[in-house]
Amino acid sequence: MNEDGAAEFLTPFETFGADVREMRKARKMTTTGLGTAVGYSAAYVSKVERGKMEPSEKFAVGCDRVFGTGTLLYRQYVHALEGDHPSWFVPYLQHERKAQRIFDYSTLYLMGLLQTPEYARALYRMSVPRLTASQVDAKVGARMARRETLDRIDPPAPALWVVVHEACLRVEVGGKGVMARQLQSLMEDAERPNVSLQLLPFSATPVTSRPFTLLTFERAPTVLHAEGPQGGRPQDAPKITSGAMETYDRLRAEALGQDKTLRRIRTAFEEYTR
Numbered sequence: 001m002n003e004d005g006a007a008e009f010l011t012p013f014e015t016f017g018a019d020v021r022e023m024r025k026a027r028k029m030t031t032t033g034l035g036t037a038v039g040y041s042a043a044y045v046s047k048v049e050r051g052k053m054e055p056s057e058k059f060a061v062g063c064d065r066v067f068g069t070g071t072l073l074y075r076q077y078v079h080a081l082e083g084d085h086p087s088w089f090v091p092y093l094q095h096e097r098k099a100q101r102i103f104d105y106s107t108l109y110l111m112g113l114l115q116t117p118e119y120a121r122a123l124y125r126m127s128v129p130r131l132t133a134s135q136v137d138a139k140v141g142a143r144m145a146r147r148e149t150l151d152r153i154d155p156p157a158p159a160l161w162v163v164v165h166e167a168c169l170r171v172e173v174g175g176k177g178v179m180a181r182q183l184q185s186l187m188e189d190a191e192r193p194n195v196s197l198q199l200l201p202f203s204a205t206p207v208t209s210r211p212f213t214l215l216t217f218e219r220a221p222t223v224l225h226a227e228g229p230q231g232g233r234p235q236d237a238p239k240i241t242s243g244a245m246e247t248y249d250r251l252r253a254e255a256l257g258q259d260k261t262l263r264r265i266r267t268a269f270e271e272y273t274r
Contacts, residue, residue: 011051011080011141011142011144011145012079012080012141012142012145013048013051013054013055013080013145013148014050014051015051015076015080016048016051016055016060016073016076016077016080017048017049017050017051017055018049018051019073019076020034020045020048020049020055020063020073021049023063023067023069023073024045024049024067027067029066030042031045031046031049034063034066037062037066038058038059038062038063038065038066039058039062040059040062044059044153052151053148053151053152053153054145054148054149054151054152055077056154056155057074057077058154059154060073060074060076060077061073061074080145088232088233089232091233091234092213092225092232092234093146095215095217095223095225095234096113096146096149096158096215097149098155098217098220099158099215099216099217099223100158100159100216100217100218101158101159101160101161101215101216102158102159102160102161102213102214102215103161103162103213103214103215103216103245103248104160104161104162104163104211104212104213104214105162105163105165105208105211105212105213105248105251106162106163106164106165106168106211107165107167107168107206107209107210107211108165108167108168108171108211109123109168109171109173110164110168110182110186111162111211111213112143112146113146113147113149113150113160114147114162114185114186114189115143115147115182116178116181116182116185117140117144118174118177118178118181118182119173119174119178119179119181119182120139120140120143120144121136121140121174122173122174122175122178123173123174124136124139124140126173150189150192150194150195157194158194158215159194159195159196160194160195160196161195161196161198161252162195162196162197162198163198163199163200163248163251163252163255164186164197164198164199164200164261165199165200165206166199166200166201166202166264167202169183169199169264169265169268170268176272176273177272179268179272180269180272180273183265183268183269183272184269186265187262187265187266187269190258190261190262190265196258197258197261197262198252198255198256198257198258198261199255199256199260199261199264199265200251200254200255200256201255201256201264204254204255205254206251206254207247207250207251207254208247208251210226211226211227212224212225212226212244213225213226214241214244214245214248221236221238221241222236222238222241222242222245223235223236223241224236224240224241224244
């Protein structure tokens, strides 16, 4: 239990890091020694072991080679990337990991990359009430592992541009305390150099009411992801993605600038903390 009385859990990448640390120590290797063997710094190894950084595929494969574990850690790495997500969502995760730029429009709930554990937990309890506590823990852990994308070094973290409809600030998920922590985290994420955040106010007329995400790549077609009642699937037909990008450009034009956005979020945050 943590200080707030909530159950603690390990994300898939925290589990991966803990296993790497145990294997390294069992072979009496230092973080410097392992880093040299797989082509990374001791600091990188330490961050992976503590679950503070998402490892690269090269790192997982290198550890298997050094430890003589076949493909054990690589398979654990792949499992950690996919996490406890529905099968229809896995293709999106694969695109998210490789994207250079991510453009998201959120209408009622914030996108997974920006969610806090408490907010994600409340959403799961609301949308899938029959899940057991352990199942919710697994799903929250998988979602939190995705946040490591924003801190990724190898490959570089993507540029994330998010247009958030003002309803996302007003639809109360999990209670006032959960919303206050979520909005505080959102303001902190907006300070990241690779994150741009805009608020679409109630006073604006949105060109679409459906949330969607666009992902662009260096050497692959742009991908559109939009979910429906039965899930979603990536679409990369140029006619579809170009139309979606035009819609996104119009949303950005209607949305507030980042300074005004942060002031509006700050106001909502203060209301939840009263």
